[in-house]
Amino acid sequence: MTREFQVQGVPVSELARRYGTPLFVYDGTALRDRFHGLRDRLHPAMEIFYSLKANPNISICALLHSFGARAEVSSLVELTTALRAGVPPQQVIFLGPGKSRQELAACLDSGIHAVVCESIPEVALVDELARERGVKAPVALRVNPRFAVKRSGLAMGGKPRQFGIDEEELFATTDLVKRFPDVDLMGVHVYMGTRILHEAVIVENTTRILDLAERLSAALNLELRMVDVGGGLGVSYFDGESDLDAQVLTDGLNPVIEDFTARHPGTRLIMELGRYLTAEAGTYVMGVRYTKTSMGERFAVADGGTHHHMAAVGIGSFVKRNFPMAVLNRLDEPATEEWNVTGPLCTPGDTIGKKVPLPPVRPGDLIGVHRSGAYGPTASPGLFLSHGYPAEVLVHEGRCHLVRERDSPEDLLQRQRLYDPTAHDAADVPH
Structure with missing residues (x-):
């Protein structure tokens, strides 16, 4: 009998039907095992925040929160998603280089733990919004450090970037606390890659980020109540790559965290994880319509x-390699x-x-792209040719949920x- 791919005992052919x-x-079991595989080994002082950008489905967020994850969001919809998924405001942080006035107002009105500001003009706007509301706005400063990450799939710091405030600028601007009286400068955020x-x-980056946070706290005279060390924990997709060993990772991280918390027992430590938590748990399932041969x-x-899975063709990468794929109904x-x-798209790029x-x-086979739980619909042009976005199904505890x-x-x-x-009535004209 032909072996078929299953999710918690549910055959893929049944899911397709x-x-x-x-x-x-x-x-859902893969999501749980991935989260606890790290959480149960990681120093308890380091909190895990789920980055919704990787997969903003509200049920994925709610399930990860039920395991213990907090939420890191970067848009008004992601903020709304996290709150509706049951994440308390004090377990939410908001970051991103181009926040709107509406988004910043929503952060203050909902009472989230911190707004991560990525420029001094943004701090000024938060200060203005806080003054209008008669509140003190909790702000962490995102730093673009001098040092750069090594062996990263996509560097986010250490170079001229839209992300964060250059380290040199912050050390030269020692009056931030006095300049913005309605802002509570309470933390530092660094995301390297x-x-x-x-x-x-990862251990080296975390060590350097914690050191930078301590030096900035002293230079700016800010109370260090939060340090977000970013994350960037990878997932292997291609030949020659290996997944991180959670035990090896935490054996290196935990002494660094312990040393820091001994000096700063009141500081909240945050690690952001998106792809690492969700990628392995997802499979993109396609039905084969036609087969053909062209020029051999x-x-x-x-x-x-x-249009549903742009990440699988190397978004953000110059080298195009295949994600792991299989004929799911004939393993x-x-x-x-x-x-x-x-x-089905009218472009040769749809490969x-x-x-x-x-x-x-x-024809009729089901081809699956494995490790597709991160950056699928959220990073893809789903409206190309007006196909729209596909269904998403969560299988948890043996039951299927659309x-x-x-x-x-x-x-x-x-x-x-x-x-x-042919109509001659008044048009909607902007005033």
């Missing part, structure tokens, strides 16, 4: 593609052929896998307005 394809499937797969690099190469044309058949796996080793592919409905034509058209060139 019930919910259609393409779809994202998330394994993403997809780091070397435990020693095989093509499997599927109902899903890059035990050997990969004897190379296939280009493409989607989600190039020369992927697979068994002979047939956590996002598939976009329908009516969903996509309901916010558009038809212009009738």
